[in-house]
Amino acid sequence: MLKIGLTGGIGAGKSEVSRLFAAHGAVIVDSDVIAREVVAPGTDGLAAVVAEFGPQVLREDGELDRPALGAIVFADPERLKALNAIVHPLVRARSAELEAAAAPDAVVVHDVPLLAENGLAPLFDLIVVVDAADEVRIDRLVRLRGMAEEEARARMAAQASRADRLAIADLVIDNGGELAELSARVDEVWAELAARASA
Numbered sequence: 001m002l003k004i005g006l007t008g009g010i011g012a013g014k015s016e017v018s019r020l021f022a023a024h025g026a027v028i029v030d031s032d033v034i035a036r037e038v039v040a041p042g043t044d045g046l047a048a049v050v051a052e053f054g055p056q057v058l059r060e061d062g063e064l065d066r067p068a069l070g071a072i073v074f075a076d077p078e079r080l081k082a083l084n085a086i087v088h089p090l091v092r093a094r095s096a097e098l099e100a101a102a103a104p105d106a107v108v109v110h111d112v113p114l115l116a117e118n119g120l121a122p123l124f125d126l127i128v129v130v131d132a133a134d135e136v137r138i139d140r141l142v143r144l145r146g147m148a149e150e151e152a153r154a155r156m157a158a159q160a161s162r163a164d165r166l167a168i169a170d171l172v173i174d175n176g177g178e179l180a181e182l183s184a185r186v187d188e189v190w191a192e193l194a195a196r197a198s199a
Contacts, residue, residue, distance in 0.1 A: 002107045002197035003099070005123065007115035007165060008130030010155050011137030011145075013175035013182065017130045018111045020186040024194070027102040029095045030111040038090035039064050048086045053079075074158055088118070107190075107197045116160035121168040126196075128189065129169035131162065132176045 006021070008014035022028045038045040041062040049069070050058060057069045073080040095110060102108050109128075112120060121127050132140075134156065141152035166172065171189055175182050 001099075001102060001104055002193060003123070003125045004107060004109045004193060005115050005121060005127045006109050006111050006130070007113060007127065008132075008175075009137060009159050009162065009165065010113070011140040011152070012130045012132045013140075014111065014113070014130045016179075016182065017128075017173055017175070017186055018109065020183060021107075021109050021190060024186075024190045026107045026109045026190075026193075027098070028109050028111060029098045031091055031095065032111070032113060034091045034094045034098075035087055038087060038094060045087065045090045049083065052082055052086060074154060077158075080158070084118075105197055107193050114159065116165045116168055126170040126193070127168050128171045128173060129165050130173045130175050131166065131169075132174070134162065136176050 004026075006014060006018060008017070018028055018030065037043075039049055040046065046064060049064065053069060053072060057065050057072070059065045069083070073083050099108050099110075110124065115121065115127070137156065138149060138152045141147045141155070142149055147155070171192070173182070173185050173189060175185075
């Protein structure tokens with residue numbers, strides 16, 4: 001089994017790369033998806049978040065109100081730490097379960113947005129970083145996600161710098177151009193990963 005850590009700053013296109021890897025046959029362990037699962041209604045994770053942040057982070061239907069929680073934690077590093085202390089251990093445990101279920105010759109891609117920030121690189125055989133210039137990422141966040149530019153810049157500032165991410169990369173996938181170019185680069189990287197997994 002080859003354990004890959006896949007990361008990239010917000011707006012870099014990591015989710016698209018993850019989707020392309022899945023199409024090649026990778027086992028995807030997506031931290032964002034798992035992070036939603038562990039705070040779904042009825043979970044201990046959601047109960048812990050509400051105990052820490054109060055009932056105003058719940059919607060009327062009992063789901064977590066992500067924008068309300070985001071407004072609290074992205075404005076205050078200490079509150080973000082408190083949230084991470086609840087969610088991260090739950091995500092790690094679920095990720096380990098999914099990995100354990102993969103075939104021995106699988107390429108297991110852990111899609112981890114905050115891999116650099118949390119010093120997780122040593123947990124993986126290889127780190128793949130999806131990279132794009134800051135201005136390209138801001139443009140995507142504003143144009144495609146409808147964020148205000150100020151919010152996009154704040155989200156980026158809360159993450160590791162490009163330089164910090166690139167410093168831990170074994171392989172870099174440049175996503176500053178068109179989708180066809182990205183797809184071709186992912187094909188190249190996948191060929192290398194598959195060869196290593198079967199070696």
